Amino acid sequence: MTDPMKERAIAILVQNRPDVLARIAGTFSARGFNIESISANVTRNPAVTKIIITTLSTRETIARIIKQLNRLVDVLDARRLRRTQAVWREMILARVSLTDERKAPLLKLLDVHGGKMVALEPGSAVVEFSGDQQTIEEILDRLEALGMEDLTRSGAVALERVKP
Amino acid sequence: MEETGSQILFSAMKEENVDTLFGYPGGSVMDIYDEMFRQEIRHILVRHEQAAIHAADGYARASGRVGVCLVTSGPGATNTVTGIANAYMDSIPVVVLTGQVPTSMIGNDGFQEVDITGITRTCTKHNFLIRRIGELHGTVREAFRIARSGRPGPVLVDLPKDVIQAVADPDGCPAAPVFSGEGDSADLEGPCREALKLLSAAKRPLLIIGGGVILGKATGLLREFAKKLQIPVVSTLMGLGAFPGTDPLWAGMPGMHGSYGANMAISRCDLLIAIGVRFDDRVTSKVEAFAPHAKLIHIDIDPVSIDKVLQASVSMVSDCGPALGALLRLAEGGLTRPASEIRDWHEQLHRWKEERPLRYCRSPKIKPQYVIEELYRLTGGRAIVATEVGQNQMWAAQFYRFDEPNTFLTSGGLGAMGFGFPAAIGAQVACPDRTVVDVAGDGSIQMNIQELATVVHYGLPVKVVILNNLYLGMVRQWQELYYGRRYSQSDIAQSPDFVKLAEAYGAKGLRAVRPEEVQRVLSEALETPGPVVMDFQVEPEENVYPIVRPGAPLTEMVFGPSGTNA
Numbered sequence: 001m002t003d004p005m006k007e008r009a010i011a012i013l014v015q016n017r018p019d020v021l022a023r024i025a026g027t028f029s030a031r032g033f034n035i036e037s038i039s040a041n042v043t044r045n046p047a048v049t050k051i052i053i054t055t056l057s058t059r060e061t062i063a064r065i066i067k068q069l070n071r072l073v074d075v076l077d078a079r080r081l082r083r084t085q086a087v088w089r090e091m092i093l094a095r096v097s098l099t100d101e102r103k104a105p106l107l108k109l110l111d112v113h114g115g116k117m118v119a120l121e122p123g124s125a126v127v128e129f130s131g132d133q134q135t136i137e138e139i140l141d142r143l144e145a146l147g148m149e150d151l152t153r154s155g156a157v158a159l160e161r162v163k164p
Numbered sequence: 165m166e167e168t169g170s171q172i173l174f175s176a177m178k179e180e181n182v183d184t185l186f187g188y189p190g191g192s193v194m195d196i197y198d199e200m201f202r203q204e205i206r207h208i209l210v211r212h213e214q215a216a217i218h219a220a221d222g223y224a225r226a227s228g229r230v231g232v233c234l235v236t237s238g239p240g241a242t243n244t245v246t247g248i249a250n251a252y253m254d255s256i257p258v259v260v261l262t263g264q265v266p267t268s269m270i271g272n273d274g275f276q277e278v279d280i281t282g283i284t285r286t287c288t289k290h291n292f293l294i295r296r297i298g299e300l301h302g303t304v305r306e307a308f309r310i311a312r313s314g315r316p317g318p319v320l321v322d323l324p325k326d327v328i329q330a331v332a333d334p335d336g337c338p339a340a341p342v343f344s345g346e347g348d349s350a351d352l353e354g355p356c357r358e359a360l361k362l363l364s365a366a367k368r369p370l371l372i373i374g375g376g377v378i379l380g381k382a383t384g385l386l387r388e389f390a391k392k393l394q395i396p397v398v399s400t401l402m403g404l405g406a407f408p409g410t411d412p413l414w415a416g417m418p419g420m421h422g423s424y425g426a427n428m429a430i431s432r433c434d435l436l437i438a439i440g441v442r443f444d445d446r447v448t449s450k451v452e453a454f455a456p457h458a459k460l461i462h463i464d465i466d467p468v469s470i471d472k473v474l475q476a477s478v479s480m481v482s483d484c485g486p487a488l489g490a491l492l493r494l495a496e497g498g499l500t501r502p503a504s505e506i507r508d509w510h511e512q513l514h515r516w517k518e519e520r521p522l523r524y525c526r527s528p529k530i531k532p533q534y535v536i537e538e539l540y541r542l543t544g545g546r547a548i549v550a551t552e553v554g555q556n557q558m559w560a561a562q563f564y565r566f567d568e569p570n571t572f573l574t575s576g577g578l579g580a581m582g583f584g585f586p587a588a589i590g591a592q593v594a595c596p597d598r599t600v601v602d603v604a605g606d607g608s609i610q611m612n613i614q615e616l617a618t619v620v621h622y623g624l625p626v627k628v629v630i631l632n633n634l635y636l637g638m639v640r641q642w643q644e645l646y647y648g649r650r651y652s653q654s655d656i657a658q659s660p661d662f663v664k665l666a667e668a669y670g671a672k673g674l675r676a677v678r679p680e681e682v683q684r685v686l687s688e689a690l691e692t693p694g695p696v697v698m699d700f701q702v703e704p705e706e707n708v709y710p711i712v713r714p715g716a717p718l719t720e721m722v723f724g725p726s727g728t729n730a
Contacts, residue, residue, distance in 0.1 A: 018293070023285055030286040067468045073290040073310055 003058040007036060009081040009158065010066060015074040016042055016049040024051060024075075027068055033057060037090075039155030048076065052158055086158040091130040093118065094143050095150040098125050102146050109142055124149065169297050169328035170199035173261075176304035177205065182232050184593055186210055186219040190236020191276060192263025195328045208593060208622060211614040213240050215586035217247025218612070220258045222587025224251075225573045226548055227594035228381060230311050231258040237265060238276030241322075242283065246580055248318045249287040253577025254402060255379055257316035259307050260288075266326035267295055281322050289317030297330040315466040316379055352490040358478045359437070359461045360495055363393065366435035366459075368509045371395045372418070375402030375576070376440020376464060378569040380484035383407070386439065389488050393495060394506060395437065396513050398426045400447050401561055403440065404572045409565030410545070415513050419447040420712045421558045424520035427710070427718040429513055430455050437461045440484050443473035444577065445714075453717030463487045520723065522562050529703040530679050532556070532631040535686075536563035539601065539629060542686050547599040548573065548591045552584040552608030554638035556631045558708040560603040582611025585628065589615060592624045599627070599690065606632040606659050616669035619695035627689050628697045630662055633704045641707045645722075666697035675699040 014020045021040060028035050033055055040051040057065070062080065069078035096106060098120075110117060110127060113135065119126040129139050133156065140151070167175070173196065177185075185207045189197045200207060210216045213235045220231030235244055241262040251258050265274040270293075281291045290310050292303050300323075307319040363369055377386050383406045390397050390407065396415040397407045407414060416426030430436070436458040441447070448454040451473060462469075462476035463484060470479045480487050524533040536559050539547070545565055550573040551557040557574055566572045573591055575583040588602040602609075609630050619626050631637075634657040643651050663673030672692055676685040682700065689696040710721035 018295075019281065019285070022282070026286045064468070064472070071315075071466065071468055 003060055005056055005058055007054050008057055008059075008062045009052060009054045009083070009086075009156065010062070010069070010078055011081045011158065011160075012051040012053065012069060012078040013043075013076040014049050014051060015076065016047050017074055020049065020074045021051070023072055024053070024069065027072065028053075028055065028065070031065070031068070033061065033065055037155040039157050052081065052156055054156055081158055081160065086160045088132045088156055088158045089130050090133060090136050090156050091128065091154040092136060092140070093126060093128050093152045094140075094148050095121075095124050095126050096143060097147045097149055098123055099147070106146055109139065109146070113139055115139070165333065166331045167334050168195070168199065169300055169323070169330050169332075170196050172297070172301050172332070172334055173304060173323070173328070174199060174203050174205065175334070176301045177232070179305065180230070180308045182230070184208065184223065185232050185234050186216040186223070186590065186593075187234035188213050188216055188236070188240060190238075190240045190263060192237035192240075192265060192325050193234065193323075193328075195325070196234065196261075196263070196323070206593075207234075208589070208618065210586065210589075211617050212612060213243035214247055214582065215589070215612050215615045215618065217244040217258065217260060218250070218580075218583050218586035219590035219593070220260075221247060221251050221256050221583075222550060222573050222590030223594045224256050224258055224590075225587070226570050226591035228570060229257075229594075230308055231256070231590060232261065233258065234261045235263070236276065237263040237280075238278050240276075241280040242278055245283060245287070246578075247583075248284055248320065250575050250578040250580045250583060251318040252287045252289065254375060254575065255316050256318065257311040258318045259304075259311050260318060260320040262320060262322050263328075264293070264322045264324040267324045268326070270324065280320065284320050287318075288320050289315075291320040291322070293322040294324065294327050297327050297332045300327060301334060315376075352480055352482060352487055353494070355478050355480045356487070356490045356494050359480075359491065362435055362459055362461060362478065363395075363437070367505045368433045368512075369393075369395050369435040369437065369506075370415070370429050370433035370458070371397045372400070372430070372436060372438045372441055373397060373403040373406050374400040374439070374441030376442075377403055377406040377484050378440075380440060380465065382440075382484035382488055383569045385485055385488035385492065387411075389492055389495075392492065394510070396429065396510065398422075398429055400441055400444070400576075401574060402576045404561060405566035405569045406440075408567040410567055416517070417561060418718060420449060420714070421562070421708050421710065422447075422712075422718070423517075423522050423562070424710060424721060424723075425513060425516040427712070427721060428516045431457075431717070431719045432512075433458045435459050435461070437463075438476075439463045439488070440465075442466075442469045448473060448718075449712050450715055450717045453719070524706070524709075526679075527703060528679075530676060530682060530700055532559050532633070532700070532702040532706055533563050534679060535629060535631060535682055535700050535702065536560055536603065538682050538686055539603075540564045542683070542690055543599055543601070547571070547601050548588075548595060550574070550584040550588040550591060550600070550602045552602070552604040552611075553579045553581045554605050554608065554636070555633075555641065555706075555708050556603050556605040556608065556637070558638075559631070562708075581608040585609060585612045585615050585626075588626045588628075589618055589624055592619075592626050593622075600625075601627045601629055603629050603631070605637055606630055606634060606662075607636045607656055609662075610659070613665070616666060616671055616695070616697070620670040624695060625693060626695050628695075629686075630697065630699050631702050632659070632662065632699050633702050633706065634659065635704060637706075638708070640705070641711075644705070644707070645711070646713070662697055662699040671695040671697055673697050673699065675701070677701045
C-alpha cells in the first residue's frame with residue numbers, strides 16, 4: 001500500500017497562552033517535520049486559539065505528528081483536515097507595477113476573481129485576492145506576467161464541511 | 165493577609181506534601197532561600213545543579229513521589245538541562261523550580277538570564293514562566309499535577325525575581341487553571357476480551373514489561389496476572405524489579421546486552437504482551453526481526469507509543485493498573501488451553517537459561533561481574549541500586565536480581581553518565597532506612613564527584629562501588645569490537661586515588677586489588693554507618709556479553725571474544 005509524501009493539513013485547537021505557538025512549532029522541528037504554511041488566530045472564545053498547519057508528509061507521519069500534538073498540555077484537540085472535506089482559502093496582497101498596457105488586464109483579473117484594488121501608489125497598485133490554493137496559484141501566475149513586484153501570502157485557513 | 169511570592173510558593177508546595185527540596189542558591193532565588201530559613205521544609209544543598217535535578221529524580225524513582233529541585237537563573241538553570249532531558253526520557257515526575265531575572269528585564273540579556281523555558285520546551289512534559297503573582301499558586305499546583313499524571317514527566321516553573329518579591333492576598337488569587345487532562349481511559353473490556361482470546365490460543369506467550377508498570381504502581385497486579393496465567397516474563401532495563409528476578413517465571417532482560425534466554429524467548433514467542441514499554445532500540449535491535457512470530461498486545465498510557473515501533477494486534481491506551489485489573493477480572497474463569505502446551509514452552513525457556521546463563525571467566529584479577537554478585541549476596545538482594553552509564557550499568561542490571569520495584573535507578577533513555585551518585589543521594593534521602601548503592605565506573609563517578617561533600621555534609625550512608633578499569637569501558641569495548649581496537653580517547657588511566665579523594669572529602673575510602681579482598685571491602689562498607697567509596701581495581705579489558713551488534717537481530721548474540729564464543 002503506497003503512502004506518498006504530499007501536503008497534508010492539521011487543525012489544532014489550543015489554549016490561548018504565551019508560547020503555545022512555539023511549543024507547536026517545536027514539536028514539528030524537534031522531530032524533523034517541516035511546516036509549509038501556518039495560520040493562527042483566536043476563536044470567539046478568547047481562551048482558545050485555532051491553528052491550521054500544512055506540512056509535507058506521509059500518511060503515517062501525519063498520524064504520528066497528530067498523536068504528539070495531542071499529548072501537549074496546551075493542545076485541546078488536534079486532527080487531520082482532509083482537503084476534500086473542508087473549504088479552503090488563502091489570501092494574498094500583491095504589488096503590481098502599473099503601466100498603461102497592464103491596467104486593463106489587471107482590472108479584468110480583479111473582476112474575474114473578485115479581487116480588490118487596495119491601494120494606489122505612484123506607478124504601482126496593491127491588490128488583494130482570496131481563494132483556494134489552486135486559484136491563488138493561477139492568480140499568482142497571471143500577476144507575475146503582469147509585473148508583480150512584491151507579495152505577502154497568508155497561511156491556509158479552512159473550515160470542515162458539515163457531513164450530509 | 166498579604167503574602168510574598170516566596171510564601172505563596174512554599175504554601176503551594178506544602179499543599180502538595182513536598183517535604184524535601186534539592187537545590188543550590190543564587191542571585192535570582194535569594195528571596196526564596198531567605199523565606200526557606202523560616203520554613204520547615206528539608207533542603208539538601210548539593211554541590212552542582214546537575215546533582216540537584218538528578219537527586220530529585222532519584223528521590224522520585226525510589227519513592228514514587230514527585231521530586232523537586234530549586235536552582236537559580238542562568239547557569240543554574242542550564243546546569244539542570246541534562247537532568248531534565250533524563251527525566252523526560254524515562255518519564256520521571258519532577259518539578260524544577262528555576263529563578264529568573266525580573267519580568268521587566270526578560271529578553272534584554274540580563275545578568276544570569278537564559279530563556280530556560282525555550283531551551284527546555286522540547287525536553288519537559290510542560291513548562292511555565294510565571295508573569296504575575298496572581299498566577300503563582302495555581303501554576304505551581306498545576307505543575308505538580310502535570311508532572312505526576314498520565315505519563316509522568318519533568319515540569320519546569322520559571323520564577324522571575326519580581327514575582328517572588330511581590331506581595332498579594334492569596335485569597336484574591338484566581339483558582340488554579342484547569343488544563344485539559346489526559347484523555348479518559350478508553351473502554352477496556354473489548355480489547356481485554358480480544359487479548360484473552362489471543363492468549364487462549366497462544367502456545368508460547370510472553371510478557372514484556374517496562375518502566376511503565378513501575379510508574380503506574382501496578383507491579384502487584386502484574387505479578388498476579390503472570391502467575392495466574394503462568395505467562396513467563398521478560399523485563400526491559402527500566403522495568404527491572406517490577407517482577408521478581410528470583411521468580412521461576414522470570415525469563416531475563418532482553419536487548420543489546422540481554423541474556424540468551426530472554427532474547428530467544430522474544431524471538432520464538434507467538435504472542436507478546438507488552439505492558440508499559442516503548443520498544444526502545446536498545447531492546448528491539450533490528451525491528452523487523454523482533455518477535456517475528458508473535459502477535460502483539462500493547463498496553464501503554466501514552467498513545468504515541470502505540471504503533472510507533474511495532475504494530476499491535478490489540479492495543480489499549482491505558483494506565484497499566486486498570487488494564488491489568490480488567491484482564492484479571494475477565495480471566496477469572498481461567499483460560500481454555502491445555503496445560504501441556506504451555507508446559508513445553510516453560511521447559512524450553514528453562515533449557516535456554518541453562519544452556520547459556522550470564523557468565524564470566526574467573527581470573528587472578530577482580531572481575532567486575534564478581535563484585536556485583538558479591539554485592540547482591542551481601543545485601544540480600546534488597547539494596548536500592550543506582551547506576552551510572554556504560555559497562556557498570558549493564559553488569560549491575562545483569563548480575564543483581566531485583567525483586568522489588570523502585571530499587572533499580574538507572575538512566576535508561578538518555579544514558580547520562582553522572583546520574584548514579586546524585587540519584588543515590590536522592591534515594592537515600594527518600595528511604596533513609598534502606599541500603600543505597602551507586603554502581604559506577606571510574607569515568608562516570610568523576611562527573612558528579614563533588615557530591616561526596618553532600619553525602620558527608622548530611623551523613624548519607626551511600627555506598628559507592630567504583631568498577632575501576634582505567635577506561636571509559638563501554639566506549640573501549642566498542643572500539644575493541646567494531647573499531648579495530650583503536651582506543652581513541654577512552655584511556656583514563658590518569659585518574660585520582662579514589663581512596664584519598666574520598667578521605668579528602670571526609671568519607672571512608674576502601675580499595676580491593678585482588679578477588680579475595682572483595683568480600684571484606686564490601687562487608688566493611690555495608691557495616692559502616694556513613695558514606696563509603698570503594699575502589700575495585702578490576703580487569704581492564706573485560707567486556708559486557710552477550711552483545712548484539714547494532715542493527716542485527718536479537719538472535720545474533722556474541723558471547724565472548726571472537727574465535728571463542730565462550
